[in-house]
Amino acid sequence: MFKIGIIGIGNMGEAILKGILSNTDIFSDEIIVSDKNKERIDYIVNKYSVAGTDNNERLVKLSDIVFLATKPKDIEKVLSPIGNLLDNKILISVLAGIKINKIKKFAQKAKIVRIMPNTPALVGESATGVAFDKNITDEEKEKTLNLLNSFGKSVVVEEELMDAITGLSGSGPAYVLTFIDSLAQGGVKQGLSYQQALQLATQTVFGTAKMLMETKQHPAVLRDKVTSPAGTTIYGLHELEKGKLKDTVINAVESATKRSKELSKE
Numbered sequence: 557m558f559k560i561g562i563i564g565i566g567n568m569g570e571a572i573l574k575g576i577l578s579n580t581d582i583f584s585d586e587i588i589v590s591d592k593n594k595e596r597i598d599y600i601v602n603k604y605s606v607a608g609t610d611n612n613e614r615l616v617k618l619s620d621i622v623f624l625a626t627k628p629k630d631i632e633k634v635l636s637p638i639g640n641l642l643d644n645k646i647l648i649s650v651l652a653g654i655k656i657n658k659i660k661k662f663a664q665k666a667k668i669v670r671i672m673p674n675t676p677a678l679v680g681e682s683a684t685g686v687a688f689d690k691n692i693t694d695e696e697k698e699k700t701l702n703l704l705n706s707f708g709k710s711v712v713v714e715e716e717l718m719d720a721i722t723g724l725s726g727s728g729p730a731y732v733l734t735f736i737d738s739l740a741q742g743g744v745k746q747g748l749s750y751q752q753a754l755q756l757a758t759q760t761v762f763g764t765a766k767m768l769m770e771t772k773q774h775p776a777v778l779r780d781k782v783t784s785p786a787g788t789t790i791y792g793l794h795e796l797e798k799g800k801l802k803d804t805v806i807n808a809v810e811s812a813t814k815r816s817k818e819l820s821k822e
Contacts, residue, residue, distance in 0.1 A: 559586040560703075561619030563612055563634065564626035565600050566591075568650055571677035572623055573604060575707025578680065590615045616641040621703070625650040635662035642666035646696060648703075652722065653820040656689050656715055667692045669700050672721045673708065675729050682708025683728070685721030719820065723813030731808055736761055 559582050562569050573589065576582050588607040591597050601608040609615055616622055616638045626634050628651040643665040651659075656668050668689040673682040684704050688697055697712075704710045713721060736757045743753030768775060783789045796802075 558588045558607065558615075558619045560588070560621050560623070561615040562587070562589045562623045562625060563615060564591060564624065564650075565589045565596055566625065567675075568673060568677060569623065569625035570600065571673075571680075571682070571707055572625065572650075573600070573606065575677065575680050575682075576703060577604060579706035580703065588615050588618060612638050613641060616645070619645070621646045621648065621700075623648045623650065628652055628654050631658070632662065635659070639663040639666075646692070646700060648700065652726070653816060655820060656687065660689075667696060670715060670718060671704060671710075672718055672726050673704075674725050677707045680707050683725035684708055684710045685718055685725065686710050686712045687715035687718055688712070719813050719816040720809075722816040723809045723811070726816075727808075727812040731805065732761065 560576060562573055565573065569589070569591075573587065576587065577584060584605040585607070587604075588609060589597065589600055590609050590612050591600075592610070594610060597608040597610060600606065612634065622642065622645060624634070624647060631651060631654055639662040642663040645666055646669060647659070647663055647666040648669045648671060649656075649659055650671055650673065652672065654670075656670050659668050659670075660666070669692065670687045672685040674684070676682050677684070684707075686701070686704060688700075692700075701710055701712075711721075736754070739757035739760070740750060740753040743756060744750050748756070764778075768778060771778065779793075783793065
């Protein structure tokens with residue numbers, strides 16, 4: 557019997573696997589993976605020494621907890637043959653835009669957890685939104701969160717807020733990467749090489765995020781500490797205000813959230 561089964565072992569499935577192996581007490585011989593691509597299974601099995609199969613029914617029968625990390629469009633094809641086998645098992649869905657009620661059509665008695673991780677899961681730093689089905693116990697919630705926190709940090713929300721999670725942290729890495737690139741390009745304009753500027757910009761964003769997390773102070777408080785009267789920072793901030801950076805970012809999250817809602821209805 558395996559503790560964990562992962563159906564769909566693409567980039568996100570591999571990130572989940574890597575996090576579990578690196579940051580929990582679960583060993584490789586307690587995990588089984590499946591994928592429609594046999595070469596991908598062989599690669600993962602060789603790299604991580606886990607068990608592999610191309611038979612999802614076998615995986616579900618042998619697993620306590622199952623991650624579903626396939627393409628959302630494949631939900632019916634993947635879940636229809638295994639729905640009854642998931643009775644009373646925890647099913648953690650990584651399917652973007654697929655609501656718990658839709659999953660329950662194929663796995664009525666499963667204990668469903670819907671999650672929205674983001675791409676930093678690849679380096680163990682995902683920001684993951686989590687919504688629990690009503691039939692999950694507190695003990696099962698704790699067990700699930702321990703798994704999810706192995707590849708980042710999790711925030712539990714009501715399911716109706718999962719589209720907002722998608723708009724903020726799901727799409728968020730793209731916003732941050734755009735900002736980092738823009739910051740670096742500003743350095744290039746002032747004479748730095750792009751590589752120098754990118755290194756400085758990346759470390760600045762990383763260090764600022766770490767400082768914010770460790771001090772637990774409001775961003776405005778920390779910002780004011782680096783903003784001296786008539787100094788360089790206030791001049792730069794004034795330009796950001798003129799460019800409506802804050803409004804633009806808020807609008808980006810709103811627009812992405814709206815699109816997520818549209819996609820969930822298609």
